[in-house]
Amino acid sequence: MTSIVISSQKGGVGKTTVSINLAFAFAKAGRKVLLVDADPQGSVGLSLTRQSRKLLGFFDYLSEDGCSLQSLVVPTRMETFSMVPSGQGEGYELGGGYNESVAERVQCFIDDAESDGYDLVIFDSAAGLFGITRDVLVCADAALVPQQAEPLGIRSVPKMLQGLTDLRAMNPKLKILGVLLTMVQRELAESAEAADSLRELLPEALVMLEEIGRNDLFLKASGKGVPVGVLQGAEALSNNFNGLRLEIESKLGLSRDNA
Template identity: 25%
Template sequence: MARRQGDRTPLPGFEENPVGPTGREKQDFADPEPLKSHGPARIISLCNQKGGVGKTTTTINLGAALASYGRRVLAIDFDPQGALSAGLGVPTHDVTTIYDLLLSGKVDPRDAIQQTSVPGLDVIPANIDLSAAEVHLVNEVAREQILSRVLRKIAPDYDVILIDCQPSLGILTVNALTASHGVLIPLECEFFALRGVALLIETIDKVRDRLNPAIELDGILATMYDSRTLHSREVLERVVDAFGDRVLDTVVGRTVKFPDASVAGIPITEFAPEHAAAKAYLSVARELIQRGAVA
């Protein structure tokens, strides 16, 4: 059949594969197979020393997404601001918190676990008391491994443990990295967020060399992406150029639905299940399972 000049319609057998925001071929990750057994958990820290990049939002919604695929998930609120606990609608005062577990070896970690409104997703809460932990831990023997000893007792009960780290590279974050098998770095598609990633990866490398040889970088997750702005597109392009396949194919867009869900105290996958942001976190969960970061 004759082809008109200027006709850009792909010929049969030569269709172009759609390109995702990362510039790579767009992926569609299949739903995972149900697990035949549970535990022991793979521990993943969500870490970035810059605040406001989506660590807590990702912990909440990735945890809920993994739970929806039949995984038993425990989220650890490791930030004195307690945003994870508030975002999951669990109390943070007059209850056993992660602070109590760090400072007392006599407290059973199971006493601190609280169920959320999402089946399969539990949380250990935190409050402002955690801000004093760094001072108390200074004189402790093997202070970098205290969280690891706590989680060792409950890891057999879960498939994945997600640690929502505070925005710093202090002793609490080092504790989280020492306890973890992997690290997921949420990265806002903004220039100043990009600047600190090299320092964070350097810290992960130091922890690997000195404290935890098994730790891996599970991926970098682009968050707050806005395809309408040249700045977002340029930052994401630079991240992919610098880190290659370590950048997840799934990208989470910017939306006002996240704060709305936080106010409601439930994940966006429950608050607005048909929204693009909810589907994005389900895709993140499927991608991490396919990559082997989660069983």
């Protein structure tokens, strides 16, 4: 099993959109996927089910020893695609630095997911590299960094990548998949220049080939509580996420025999 964290330095870059639609792309390709809402804001749950605020979830697993993974899983209409909402997690400390006991619970969660037959766990994380996001990253196999194609945001990317590199001292297996440009508007000069500047700034291997454009269909999908790929007229976006899936499979050496 492989675990991937969708992580960014700041909010508003499309982490949740990427998490949901990338998970859907993997599930559609036949992999058994568990999408985990590891952000206290609960954005994944709110995007896919309006009842998520009432459900137990990931933070309850971290704070309650008797909470099983199976009791938290919310199925979707696709047999290969399930999710775990953020949950309640009362009394859990979300901020601060690395917490070894929390990281141990995160590792137990990942181990339980593997025991339950999942091929892939995707964590939608809170912005920054501290608190629960740090605890998840020290247990995960890989990290993907969405970044909005706008000038100010691009400048923070090297710092984010350095922070992930530093975390490899605690988790040597952590692979930095690269930066995924999001909300790209190639018809807008400032957005196109920001995207091209990032590609010039970083080594080619650290920027994903696929780009995710700004599109109103993402809002419609969120309003309906579904991945964008199930909407009519979303073929181009589906192709983007499928291309991203293939890139990730290549970088992680995930053969189709393991699907």
